[in-house]
Amino acid sequence: MAHIALPENLPGISAGFAFRPETAMPMRELAHILLHEPGSLSPGERELIATYVSSQNDCYFCQTSHGAAAACHLNSEETVKQVKRDFLSADISPKLKALLAIAGKVQQSGKNVTAEDVAQARSHDATDLEIHDTVLIAAAFCMYNRYVDGLDTWQPRDESMYAGMGRHLADHGYTRPSR
Numbered sequence: 001m002a003h004i005a006l007p008e009n010l011p012g013i014s015a016g017f018a019f020r021p022e023t024a025m026p027m028r029e030l031a032h033i034l035l036h037e038p039g040s041l042s043p044g045e046r047e048l049i050a051t052y053v054s055s056q057n058d059c060y061f062c063q064t065s066h067g068a069a070a071a072c073h074l075n076s077e078e079t080v081k082q083v084k085r086d087f088l089s090a091d092i093s094p095k096l097k098a099l100l101a102i103a104g105k106v107q108q109s110g111k112n113v114t115a116e117d118v119a120q121a122r123s124h125d126a127t128d129l130e131i132h133d134t135v136l137i138a139a140a141f142c143m144y145n146r147y148v149d150g151l152d153t154w155q156p157r158d159e160s161m162y163a164g165m166g167r168h169l170a171d172h173g174y175t176r177p178s179r
Contacts, residue, residue: 003152011161012061013144014177015153027144028174034137035069036173041130043170044073045096048083049103049137055084056107059145061155066141068166095124099134106138 006015017024035046047070054062063084071077082090087100098121105112113135121131148155168178 001152002154003150006151006153008154010154011156012065012148012153016147016151017177028176030140031144032174034133034140035066036169039129039133040127041096041099041133042073044070045092045099046133046137047073047170048080048092048096049100049134050141051080052083052087052100053103053107053138053141054145056104057142057145057149059149060157061148061153062141062145064159064162065165065169068162069169070166072166072170093124095121095126095130098124099126099130102131102134103138106135107142110135110139 002015004019007018010018017028035050036043039046047066050066051063051070054066067077067080067084071080074080079091083092083100088097090097092100098117102113102117102121105114105117118131121134126134165178172178
């Protein structure tokens with residue numbers, strides 16, 4: 001049972017968005033730009049960053065829905081599982097590992113990111129835009145995760161629902177609801 005009277009049968013962030021559509025619109029647009037619009041990091045890589053941060057924040061809804069979107073983009077559920085379990089041993093590029101290290105530090109506190117972390121990412125050819133977007137994705141997902149969990153939204157455990165949601169997010173992005 002959510003902490004406030006949210007629309008019933010809408011999972012996770014969808015319930016909060018339906019409750020307050022005027023804040024939903026800019027939050028959806030931000031997610032769309034960060035995760036879906038063309039960029040030098042692939043949508044799958046950006047979804048992995050969102051998934052990793054959400055898993056570190058223990059937000060079931062966000063880590064599962066964004067993990068499903070990442071799996072669609074990457075054609076690999078196993079990569080998503082590896083990143084959540086131990087990204088340093090995952091079958092991903094050294095650049096993405098360096099960016100995930102930055103994202104993990106942002107998840108704890110933005111002040112934890114060091115010049116050495118940024119230099120490590122740059123040594124693997126990460127651009128300033130990729131570093132910027134990694135920090136912003138991590139910070140935004142801390143907000144999204146806390147929004148979902150702070151309202152105690154309904155987070156179904158039906159994996160097939162998340163697979164469908166992930167497919168919708170991968171195909172259409174974030175500007176319109178998946179249900």
